[in-house]
Amino acid sequence: MTTAPAPPAWRVVEPPRADSLDAPDAWTYHGVAAVERAVALADLGHDDFAPPAVDVLVSDRHQEHARRHRLVAVEDPGDGGTPRVVGHGVLMLPVRDNRHLAVARVAVLPSHRRRGIGGALADRLRRVALTEGRTTLFAEVEFATEPAAGAPDAMVPREGDGLVSADLPGMRFARRAGLGLEIVACRSVLDLPLPDGVAERFAAEAAARAGDAYRVHTWSDGVPEEWLVQYAALEQRLTEDEPNGGLDLEVERWDAERVRTEQVKLAEAGKTLLVTVAEHVATGTLVATTELIDSHDRPELTEQESTVVLPEHRGHRLGMLVKAVNLREHARLRPEARRVSTWNNETNGPMLAINVALGFRPAGGSAELQAPLDQVRPLAR
Ligand SMILES: CC(C)(COP(=O)(O)OP(=O)(O)OC[C@H]1O[C@@H](n2cnc3c(N)ncnc32)[C@H](O)[C@@H]1OP(=O)(O)O)[C@@H](O)C(=O)NCCC(=O)NCCS
Structure with missing residues (x-):
C-alpha cells in the first residue's frame, strides 16, 4: 500500500x-x-x-x-x-x-x-x-x-x-x-563621529566655491510648508537624473502631498528627518537637497537619503556643500550616531566621488x- x-x-x-x-x-x-x-x-x-x-x-x-x-x-x-x-x-x-x-x-x-x-x-x-x-x-x-x-x-x-x-x-x-x-x-558607510573639524572644513571649502549666489537652510523638523512644492520638484528630479542603467523606470511624480505623506510615515515609524537645501538667492529657487534619517529605536544608525543638485546649478560644489552642512548639523543634534549608510548605483561617479571624499567606505550592495x-x-x- x-x-x-x-x-x-x-x-x-x-x-x-x-x-x-x-x-x-x-x-x-x-x-x-x-x-x-x-x-x-x-x-x-x-x-x-x-x-x-x-x-x-x-x-x-x-x-x-x-x-x-x-x-x-x-x-x-x-x-x-x-x-x-x-x-x-x-x-x-x-x-x-x-x-x-x-x-x-x-x-x-x-x-x-x-x-x-x-x-x-x-x-x-x-x-x-x-x-x-x-x-x-x-x-x-x-x-x-x-x-x-x-x-x-x-x-x-x-x-x-x-x-x-x-x-x-x-x-x-x-x-x-x-x-x-x-x-x-x-552601499557605503561612514563611521561617526567624524574627526574634529572635517565636516566644517568640507562645508567651508564648498561654501567658498559656491559663493554668495546660494544660501543653505537646514530643517530638523520637516520641510516647511512654503518650500514643499519646490522640495517635491527636487525629489522628482532625482528620479529623472539618477543613472539607472537599463532598468525600466519612469520618472516618479512628486507633489507637496507626497512629501507630506513621506514625512507622516517617517514620524509614525519613529524616525526623524534632517534636511539641508541650497537656495539660489537671486530666484528664490531650491536647487540642491540632501537628507539624513535617524531612528529612535536604533540611535547608532543613520541613513543618508536623496541628494540632488539641479543640472543647471551643478559644478559649484553644491552637492558637497549640502552634505557637509547636513553632517555638521547632524553631529550636533545626534551625537549618539555611530555610522551613516547610503546607496549609490555604481554608474553614479560624481556622487561616489563626494562620498569617498567625505570618508564613506564600501559596505556591500545589491544586485x-x-x-x-x-x-x-x-x-x-
Ligand atoms: C532566495 C530565497 C528567497 C530562496 O528561498 P527558498 O525557500 O530557499 O527557495 P526555494 O526552495 O523555493 O528554491 C527555488 C529554486 O531556486 C533555486 N535556489 C534557491 N536557493 C538556492 C541555492 N542556495 N543554491 C542554488 N539554487 C538555489 C533553486 O533552483 C531552487 O529550486 P530547487 O531547490 O528545486 O533546486 C532565500 O534564499 C532568501 O531568503 N534569500 C535572501 C533574500 C533574497 O535574496 N531574496 C531574493 C530576492 S527577492
Whole structure:
C-alpha cells in the first residue's frame, strides 16, 4: 500500500492587517521583521538594514503611492496559537507612476530554505502582478561583499561597474526565475563621529566655491510648508537624473502631498528627518537637497537619503556643500550616531566621488534585477 505524501509543514497565506504593533493580528509584522533580521544576520553579517516591525506596519498602512500585496509562509504551532512566520513575500505596486512595474521581495529563514517556500511565495506574487496588469518585474538581492574581478562566480551587470556573486541564494533563485542583472548598486558607510573639524572644513571649502549666489537652510523638523512644492520638484528630479542603467523606470511624480505623506510615515515609524537645501538667492529657487534619517529605536544608525543638485546649478560644489552642512548639523543634534549608510548605483561617479571624499567606505550592495513579467518562469516544484 502506498501512503500519500505528507503535506508540507508550512502554508502560504494572505496575512491579516493590524492597526498597531500590540494588536493580536500584528504577528505578521513581528514575523516579517524577524525573518528579515535572521536573513540579514545570516547573509550580510549584521542587521543594520533589516526593517523593524514598525516599518512593515507603516508601509502597509500608507498605500497612497504604492499598494502592497503581502504574503507570509507560516508554520502552525498545532495548539491553535499564533502562526510562526518562516518566510514572506511582498509585491510593491506603484500607483501614481510606474504603473507597469511590480517590485517583488521574497525572503525565507535560513533554517527553512530549499523546501520550496521561496518558490511558492514568488509564484503567487507573479500571478498577482499579472492580474494587476503589470508588465515588468523588479527584484533586488543584497550582498555583503563584491566578488573579486575574474572570480569564477563574479557576474557583470548589463550596465555600469560592480560585480555580484552568481552563487548567492538570491541570485540563483532570481536567475532561475529568468530575471536579468541590470545594475549593481553599492552601499557605503561612514563611521561617526567624524574627526574634529572635517565636516566644517568640507562645508567651508564648498561654501567658498559656491559663493554668495546660494544660501543653505537646514530643517530638523520637516520641510516647511512654503518650500514643499519646490522640495517635491527636487525629489522628482532625482528620479529623472539618477543613472539607472537599463532598468525600466519612469520618472516618479512628486507633489507637496507626497512629501507630506513621506514625512507622516517617517514620524509614525519613529524616525526623524534632517534636511539641508541650497537656495539660489537671486530666484528664490531650491536647487540642491540632501537628507539624513535617524531612528529612535536604533540611535547608532543613520541613513543618508536623496541628494540632488539641479543640472543647471551643478559644478559649484553644491552637492558637497549640502552634505557637509547636513553632517555638521547632524553631529550636533545626534551625537549618539555611530555610522551613516547610503546607496549609490555604481554608474553614479560624481556622487561616489563626494562620498569617498567625505570618508564613506564600501559596505556591500545589491544586485538590481528585472524581467518582462510574461517571461518570468514559475519556480514551484
Ligand atoms: C532566495 C530565497 C528567497 C530562496 O528561498 P527558498 O525557500 O530557499 O527557495 P526555494 O526552495 O523555493 O528554491 C527555488 C529554486 O531556486 C533555486 N535556489 C534557491 N536557493 C538556492 C541555492 N542556495 N543554491 C542554488 N539554487 C538555489 C533553486 O533552483 C531552487 O529550486 P530547487 O531547490 O528545486 O533546486 C532565500 O534564499 C532568501 O531568503 N534569500 C535572501 C533574500 C533574497 O535574496 N531574496 C531574493 C530576492 S527577492
